[in-house]
Amino acid sequence: MILELKEVYVNYNHIQALQGISLNVGEGEIVALIGANGAGKSTALNAISGLLKTTSGKITYAGQDITGHSPQAIVRGGIIQVPEGRAILTTLKVRENLEMGAFTRKNNRMKEEMDDIFTRFPVLRAKAELPAGNLSGGEQQMLALGRALMAKPKLLLMDEPSMGLSPILVREIFHIITEINKQGTSILLVEQNAQMALEISGRGYVLETGRIALEDSSANLLHNEKVIHAYLGG
Ligand SMILES: Nc1ncnc2c1ncn2[C@@H]1O[C@H](COP(=O)(O)OP(=O)(O)OP(=O)(O)O)[C@@H](O)[C@H]1O
Numbered sequence: 001m002i003l004e005l006k007e008v009y010v011n012y013n014h015i016q017a018l019q020g021i022s023l024n025v026g027e028g029e030i031v032a033l034i035g036a037n038g039a040g041k042s043t044a045l046n047a048i049s050g051l052l053k054t055t056s057g058k059i060t061y062a063g064q065d066i067t068g069h070s071p072q073a074i075v076r077g078g079i080i081q082v083p084e085g086r087a088i089l090t091t092l093k094v095r096e097n098l099e100m101g102a103f104t105r106k107n108n109r110m111k112e113e114m115d116d117i118f119t120r121f122p123v124l125r126a127k128a129e130l131p132a133g134n135l136s137g138g139e140q141q142m143l144a145l146g147r148a149l150m151a152k153p154k155l156l157l158m159d160e161p162s163m164g165l166s167p168i169l170v171r172e173i174f175h176i177i178t179e180i181n182k183q184g185t186s187i188l189l190v191e192q193n194a195q196m197a198l199e200i201s202g203r204g205y206v207l208e209t210g211r212i213a214l215e216d217s218s219a220n221l222l223h224n225e226k227v228i229h230a231y232l233g234g
């Protein structure tokens, strides 16, 4: 397992946002974490990336206990989060946003690595010297992904990459996510778009008000009556 959460609790003051969740991601897997608004999906990702402190439970990454480690240490270990809403720095150029992705690493191959990103996302090359705020929503999601890839992730945490995108762009982004996975990056994918998330993942977890309500292969979840009714518009 590259990632393992055991009985993880997270509170915001008196709100118990995560009430003992256990989940894992195997080396090379795409694992989906689906659930409604407020279920605790972003909280789970922020706990893994060290942005939120757990009140109890254990988080293991590549065999090491990382519970309570700083976000900086976790990033250096290779866990990179693409946050909800993308968090692009809109006044900085596209190129500068990409450079920021690599800032935690010693890097003397920045130019070559950025070239790889531009090959994957040609639109970013074309707009490299423009402020990132000039990009469309889909382009900004690509930039957020490109910035994450500049950090050479071993495990990518993606928070609702499809949010606000047209159906065509959603397909494109999900296709890119599969490509990144095929090249060896493990992925924990948080989505409200359960259909797409379950189509590209191998396994999935359903989060309901801070607890894991279901876990199964994504193929089984796509046919699960409860999932169809609650998350697939059936
Ligand atoms: N900073 C905060 N302070 C207090 N409560 C919070 C905070 N952030 C989230 N919460 C609460 O914690 C619970 C889980 O929120 P979280 O953002 O993790 O849900 P989510 O599944 O990511 O939802 P969405 O799909 O809307 O992004 C919700 O009840 C939310 O209101």
Ligand SMILES: [Mg+2]
Binding pocket: 041, 042, 043, 084, 159
């Ligand atoms: Mg969220």
